[in-house]
Amino acid sequence: MSHLSLRGLTKAYGKMVIVDHINLTLNEGEFVSLLGPSGCGKTTTLRMIAGFIEPTDGTVEMGGKVISMPGSVMPPERRQMSMIFQSYAIWPNMTVAENVGFGLKLRKLPAAEVQRRIAEILEVVQMGHLAGRYPAELSGGQQQRVALARAIVVKPAVLLLDEPLSNLDANLREEMRFEIRRLHNEFRITTVYVTHDQAEAMATSDRIAVMHAGRIEQVDAPHLLYTRPKTRFVAGFIGRTNLLEAKLEAGEIGFDGVAFQAGQVDASLNGANRSVLLSVRPQSIGLHRTQPAGATGRPVVPGTVTQRVFLGETWDYLIQPRGSGIKLRVTAPPLQVHEVGEAVWLEFDPRQMALVE
């Protein structure tokens, strides 16, 4: 059942269009990330969902009712949502318990119930022993947990997160990623999560909407975004890739002496002969010292190592196929060492390639 829908949602300041007719539907209990570089409009979108910004066009609907449209915006306080802010916005003049209880008191719950729920949620985020502390006495990670508790304790219809981990150091960020997903698994609150960090989005989300220049480029489950990117931007933004210009001719795709059946990339692919853009992940290319046997449908070409970088977890090689102007990025495990100038063989796997626009 669709719970939250954005239909043609747009925000423009004068001629500058920040969010450009985006459509997105979240099912009840779903966790969706808005992922994109800074300035792509993801935070503006989130703030339109929250009701802090009025759209210039389009609507936000919740449970089938319009809650935002140009000229008429239900104020944030009536939306039954919660939000976690980039600055956490933990009120420094209130204790942890007072911060968490703020929303409950506004809902006019009996005092005993308020106390019970504060205690419960603080246990869930492992902050029970710090209920009486003031925010200034907490670490960044602890403040983050308070923000989480404060947002979840009111049982919101929708939970919004605006780059919640960007102020934490790397280790803590990783820990909080799993914490956020754990809490989602426990409470199943419909969630919109804004981030520019793809690892964060992948670790937490059911689906990811990749945004670029005010538009949504693709919405898919994390592994599909990686294996089947639909646009040049998504292919480059999620992970790293080689973008190759190729020709589609008579059911075959070919570039620089490599050719294979188009059906291997995409079974539904057909149509006229044309140029296509191919995304080939560096780790999908096999690297061999001697010419491999070459399974059916896996083209093999010789090449030369032109550059290499050791990154710890992998070797990062730049290989020039023989007689070609292009250079391919190929990754290999740490023990597979090739010298610059060495002749090698590349083995492609068309099933791991994707055609992008």
Place this chain on the structure above:
Amino acid sequence: MPDTAASLPEPVGEARGTDRLGLLGRLRHVEPVALVWLLLIVALLFLVVAPLAKLFAVSFETQGTGEFTLSNYVTAYGRARYVDALVNSLTLGLASAALSVALAVPMAWAVSRTDMPGKGLTWGVVMGAFVMPPYLGAVGWMLLAGPNSGAANRFWRWATGAEGPLFNIFSFEGLALVIALHSFPLVFIFVKAALDLISSEMEDAANILGAGTWTAMRKVSLPLVWPAILGAFVVVFLETIALFGTPALIGIPARINVVTTQLWQFFEYPVRVEVAAAYAMPLLLITVGMIVAQKLLLARKGFVSQTGKGGERRPIKLGPWRWLLFAWCALVGLLSVVMPLGILVQASFAKAWGRGISLDNFTLRNYQHLIFEHEMALTSIWNTIWFSASAATMAVLIALLVAYIVQRRLVPFGDALGFLAMAPFVIPGIVMAIGFYAAYASPPLALYGTAAIIIFAFTARFLPIAYANSAAAVRTVHPEMEEAARILGSGRLHAIVHVTAPLLKKALLGGWLIVFIVATRELSAAIFLVGPRTRTMSVLLYDLSEAGNFEVLAAFGGLLLLITLVLVGIGMKLVGRDFMLRRN
């Protein structure tokens, strides 16, 4: 918490009831901020725009008929005496500003950059000179350096057997010195703040290239704070030409006429407000012009004083020279605070102040007279306190609302509100007072002699202080603090009351106290607007000085000082030691 998980998510509640939001829905969502905005516009028009507009209009009107005329300007500048007053004001402004810079820059450098001893003491001197009402210092110096009976001059004649006085305070130099001894803290604060931002590495870089301490200071440190020195110079200059109390106390007996005292004479019977308005125009134009010019000058980037980062800082080792600097600071402290206050307190407990300190000269009679017998003394104290408290409350309230609306960008053209709130900054107090007199003294409002006109004038005059303070305070509260409250279900007003206001409390209290304190000693705006029953302490002090009873005058000064000290003490306790010296 398994039961919670099972029950989630709950129905969306109210959202279900709100179908496509129609016209009714939209009206319900109109924020009350529009109404507040309208009220603020009205208040600012009343407090700032109308008095100035009226002042301008009146300067072109014939008294009584209101017909257009240029004769006011002819009268105002038709006599050499009036033009001389303008020249005197400008010269006095330059002299006082130059003296202030000379007094304060070595002190600021010493406290900020060197290992001079007694830095705490120097801070105390600056603070003391800053919080002391300016005319109190003037009264002290009248007792110290009057040509015949001044204590310092009598000591000089006794010690040297000379005929003439050492120093006559009733002279142009005397006037400039007394003003500078009160104004130098402004220069100190500006310059020290700028010096504090210069990293020692700046000086190290000069040292490594061969410059000594003295050369490094002259060629690197001082040029870097040049904008601060210039800014302070301009501020002292403008304060001086707008100052009324000290020129009235010292200048009038010395027959030195300046613009402010001349304006006062236009208000002596028969009141010629049209001529006064015309005569005040240059004062207004000079002030506006200089502040605009300064803004333009400082808009150029590239001075360290405008970047925030300090870097490592080490005090410069001065060796024996540090005692010379300390002596300088001590001398300034002696002249600006210790000596004038000492003589003031002595005189206030004396039967005849000229007889010096002795047991048979001691009396409480002066205080007794003021507190139990004088018909106006207690009334004026009460007036001062409640006028100032009302003005401070109004100013902070208006300033806070304007600052909030401007910074949260709640309305289009909000910046116009901010501009109006800051505008009185460029209006000399005395000009503002004449504007209020012209606009509201006569019918239809007929506010002359009422408390209201003084409170309104004080509010307008100190609005910029309150606004700068409030704007800085609002800036420290991240908008997300409020948004976090709103998304959890609190309306804008509820969020302001329960989240923003508690966070701003301390800063607003500080702003309120500063406005209150400066209002309690305000003379120039008050003296044109008081009636027989609405005299303030500052005005009464001026009245007493005209009456010539120095013992009672000193005792009243003592009362004023006591009240100031109590207020400043409260401020330090509540808001922090340096709350009056912070630059907004």
